[in-house]
Amino acid sequence: MNLYTIPLSRTVKQTLLMLVDGFMLALAAWLSFNMLDINAGIMADRMVLSTGLAILLSVLGFFRIGLYRALLLYMGVQSGFIVLQGVTIAAGLFGGVYYFVLSAQELNNAVVPIFWMLALLFIGGSRFVAKLALQSLIQNFRPKEPVIIYGAGSSGMQLVAALQNGDQYLPVAFVDDSRHIVGSIVNGIRVYSPSALAELIKNFSVRQILLAMPSASHAERKEILNRLEHLPVHVKTVPELFDMRSGKVHVDEVRDIDIEDLLGRDIVPPDLDLMGACISGKSVLVTGAAGSIGSELCRQIVNLRPARLVLLDSFEFGLYDVELELQMLRDSLSLTDGSVKTEIIALLGNVCNRGLMEAVMTRFSVNTVYHVAAYKQVPMVEKNVVEGVHNNVFGTAVSALAAQQCGVEHFVLISTDKAVRPTNVMGATKRFAEQVLQALTVAQGSRTCFSMVRFGNVLGSSGSVVPLFRRQISEGGPVTVTHPEVTRYFMTVEEAAQLVIQAGSMASGGDVFVLDMHDPIKIVDLARKMIHLMGYDVRDENSYGGDIAIEYTGLRPGEKLFEELLIGESVTGTEHPKIMRAEEDYLPWKTLEPMLKDLQAACTSMDLGAIRYILMRAVDGFEPDTLSDDPLWLDQTTTSQDSAVPTRAAPANVTPLHKR
CATH class of the missing domain: 3.40.50.720 (NAD(P)-binding Rossmann-like Domain)
Known part of the structure; x- marks a missing residue:
């Protein structure tokens, strides 16, 4: 069984959610009347039918605004706004029915706000509880790997949110160099000082640290990596800030440390x-x-x-x-x-x-x-x-x-x-x-x-x-x-x-x-x-x-x-x-030009001895023993190697070096 999805078709899941939401709205309406002790009297049957119609229209409205397209496990802030929008629509429909059906003496203006708050609690709260239950189920059956996040800034907070919805890592602690936030709670996770790293790694059985500081310079990152080097953990990093902003990668696409971070070399902005x-x-x-x-x-x-x-x-x-x-x-x-x-x-x-x-x-x-x-x-x-x-x-x-x-x-x-x-x-x-x-x-x-x-x-x-x-x-x-x-x-x-x-x-x-x-x-x-x-x-x-x-x-x-x-x-x-x-x-051109001709002739005849000789004459300080690593170099005696000459002899009197 896949723990991430209930083995039902998408249509069946949406239908079940619509039924649950209808029940939640009906419960909110019933509690609203009972909390204010409202009695519809002879209009009770008509009120029930009208409220039922309003609830049906509300659920259809939920569907229309896309509330059922969001997966429960991955619901975030955007989904919360959709819930708020849908509940507000439902409260409007309920209020219209309420004021249309009942007479003036039976009305209580507090009923609609109470319905709105209860519906928001039930619709939003049920989804939040379901999300927590699914996350707990996943963690129990497929435990995530505990990780420490170095950097409690905006990238660190985004990384926590992404990892909590993922299936690989479980953030257990923040570590940050700023003394002002050490001891505080960020996204439900405590922030510690770097001095506590060794103890945190032992207590949480951590094997990986994720470096969430994409805007830090290479020199700053090198200093941090030098402090982490002795610890028995694999250090990874989030992508560069520019790549995340441009949409090339996501914050949770962690990778191995770049060699640039180890060198600590910062690039001078180009002219x-x-x-x-x-x-x-x-x-x-x-x-x-x-x-x-x-x-x-x-x-x-x-x-x-x-x-x-x-x-x-x-x-x-x-x-x-x-x-x-x-x-x-x-x-x-x-x-x-x-x-x-x-x-x-x-x-x-x-x-x-x-x-x-x-x-x-x-x-x-x-x-x-x-x-x-x-x-x-x-x-x-x-x-x-x-x-x-x-x-x-x-x-x-x-x-x-x-x-x-x-x-x-x-x-x-x-x-x-x-x-x-x-x-x-x-x-x-x-x-x-x-x-x-x-x-x-x-x-x-x-x-x-x-x-x-x-x-x-x-x-x-x-x-x-x-x-x-x-x-x-x-x-x-x-x-x-x-x-x-x-x-x-x-x-x-x-x-x-x-x-x-x-x-x-x-x-x-x-x-x-x-x-x-x-x-x-x-x-x-x-x-x-x-x-x-x-x-x-x-x-x-x-x-x-x-x-x-x-x-x-x-x-x-x-x-x-x-x-x-x-x-x-x-x-x-x-x-x-x-x-x-x-x-x-x-070397001046009048010396190099004949050398080039000799070198070309040596290459044409595959004469490695001549090539070696010309390169030694042309390039100051180049003195190889042989070119014997080349498979085309023919086995020769030491004497023949030492006496190798170019196919066309280089000038005997090379012009003195020129300086520019």
């Missing part, structure tokens, strides 16, 4: 002038638009009302998906403010195709290019060196030369902290790509303003460590970390996209922008925090009785312990507090 400078009213191209960073850039761009947004990617389904999402976002914006719709064009293609890139930029009169397309997974590029070089280096060079040829105004490359003194092929290819743009700016003197934006790991991007840890914890572990000392910079994808757009607007040509990533995070500390906040204990040499073990797997090929954002020490601020401008050395 709207910088955001729109290269986008509003212009034609914009985003390469790699189906990726995590590219798609978020597209969302930000659509909000800035470009005349046209061109999406380019080789991933068919991802491109289809992001095109559909952006069209819906654009249409909703147009409905909201009546603005002209942005033209959205999705194109399948590869950035290494020079003809395609020139055709796209010419056909759609592209003003601004955000070049996101790249292979970014270090282990994968280590095992696919030729494709990594081809896509990251030549994809950037081809796109940049096409932009220059077609008179594109701004070209912004999305780079990475792994380009700084790289220890892996991916980082080396990204630094090579940066130098291509720097060299083109000086050598060609074109109208295109080239710039690049360098930042660290993006939370929520494909391959991010956070969803991996969450999955491993949910499966009972172990959580795998490459090294106990490895650290990384983190930033949300939304903040990264906003800063990229703003940095590109400040470029003057050849700029290397570095985003303020705040302090680096130790990956093992992040893993420990996630384990604790998901309600488990870490199992290690200090605690053999823990739940989840952390295993160290060793650094992967090409992986660093620490990432850097700057090659040199020369860095200046900009008009944005989170964006810096670096002054860095680079």
